[in-house]
Amino acid sequence: MASVIELTNVTKQFGDVTALRNVDLAVEEGEVFGFLGPNGAGKSTTIDMLLDFVRPTAGEIRVLGMDPQADSVTLRRRVGILPDGYDIYDRLTGRQHVQFAIDSKGGDDDPIELLERVGIADAADRKAGGYSKGMTQRLVLAMALAGEPDLLVLDEPTTGLDPAGAREMREIIREEVARGATVFFSSHILEQVEAVCDRVAILNRGELVAVDTIDNLRASMGDGATLTVTVDAEPTTETLDAIEALPGINSVGVAGTTITVHCASSAKTAVLDAIEASGLGVSDFATERTSLEDLFLRYTGDADGPTVGADDTTDDPAADAAMEVER
Numbered sequence: 001m002a003s004v005i006e007l008t009n010v011t012k013q014f015g016d017v018t019a020l021r022n023v024d025l026a027v028e029e030g031e032v033f034g035f036l037g038p039n040g041a042g043k044s045t046t047i048d049m050l051l052d053f054v055r056p057t058a059g060e061i062r063v064l065g066m067d068p069q070a071d072s073v074t075l076r077r078r079v080g081i082l083p084d085g086y087d088i089y090d091r092l093t094g095r096q097h098v099q100f101a102i103d104s105k106g107g108d109d110d111p112i113e114l115l116e117r118v119g120i121a122d123a124a125d126r127k128a129g130g131y132s133k134g135m136t137q138r139l140v141l142a143m144a145l146a147g148e149p150d151l152l153v154l155d156e157p158t159t160g161l162d163p164a165g166a167r168e169m170r171e172i173i174r175e176e177v178a179r180g181a182t183v184f185f186s187s188h189i190l191e192q193v194e195a196v197c198d199r200v201a202i203l204n205r206g207e208l209v210a211v212d213t214i215d216n217l218r219a220s221m222g223d224g225a226t227l228t229v230t231v232d233a234e235p236t237t238e239t240l241d242a243i244e245a246l247p248g249i250n251s252v253g254v255a256g257t258t259i260t261v262h263c264a265s266s267a268k269t270a271v272l273d274a275i276e277a278s279g280l281g282v283s284d285f286a287t288e289r290t291s292l293e294d295l296f297l298r299y300t301g302d303a304d305g306p307t308v309g310a311d312d313t314t315d316d317p318a319a320d321a322a323m324e325v326e327r
């Protein structure tokens with residue numbers, strides 16, 4: 001079966017700004033796929049292209065085997081989206097919003113059940129204009145779930161949610177995948193991504209810098225751990241050289257009687273053995289796993305672009321109108 005999302009050599013330019021450059025990406029059926037990147041990396045732009053809210057400058061996009069431009073009406077019935085910026089109708093109730101989404105998807109869900117899933121059934125008959133930020137986010141999620149979509153696309157889904165809400169969001173993602181859906185979601189919060197994703201793509205300044213499982217990304221960095229060893233005398237150059245010569249060692253540093261080694265997790269025992277073999281006694285040691293934060297920064301440098309939300313209008317009035325309906 002073809003990939004659920006397939007980008008081939010996609011480039012998007014907004015005037016002088018290249019939001020995406022030659023991106024190739026394939027998301028397979030049944031995956032929970034995390035899309036990571038710092039502010040301004042191009043995540044929302046990519047998501048907006050999946051349903052033709054934004055059009056690529058070059059390259060090909062296929063979603064559920066369809067062309068977002070040619071098949072946008074059919075596609076929008078089969079994809080649930082929680083966009084980065086969304087409009088709600090202040091004077092309509094939560095229930096009316098969800099019913100509207102169900103109708104536009106041709107679904108037969110019970111709106112109250114959907115509102116229950118996202119935890120705001122109590123407020124079903126209140127006007128959405130009076131909802132808090134987190135409640136609004138939950139409402140838009142309920143709308144995305146309408147009609148049992150084959151693909152769920154979530155742009156920063158936990159924005160505005162409290163910790164319980166973030167956990168519920170993860171549960172919903174798991175339920176949707178268990179039902180047979182594919183989930184694609186963007187985030188810059190790595191812990192959330194790690195908790196639910198099968199694979200991730202890391203985008204930086206419009207380019208894909210990695211696509212893999214988080215475990216593999218960790219392993220491929222080769223510096224899975226930092227080992228800090230306190231020894232009973234100042235180590236000699238020979239000792240440090242012996243450590244450095246071991247497989248899986250990235251760097252060795254020393255300050256007085258403390259040796260700091262960045263290495264693959266599997267190299268830790270060999271480091272301790274080498275220190276003892278050199279005649280030094282180990283009085284203490286500690287190891288620390290490379291944090292997700294380190295991993296992320298390693299791939300994206302300190303490239304903190306400006307925080308600019310995507311202007312999600314297209315240059316096609318029909319598509320803009322369809323987008324309004326979708327929301």
Ligand SMILES: Nc1ncnc2c1ncn2[C@@H]1O[C@H](COP(=O)(O)OP(=O)(O)OP(=O)(O)O)[C@@H](O)[C@H]1O
Nearest residue numbers: 014019039040041042043044045307308309310311
């Ligand atoms: N409509 C637009 N006009 C001009 N530039 C745009 C437009 N939309 C996005 N950009 C630019 O494209 C780049 C990628 O933006 P995008 O919103 O896709 O990033 P992002 O990864 O979603 O960021 P964030 O995490 O801050 O939401 C940025 O440099 C942004 O300024």
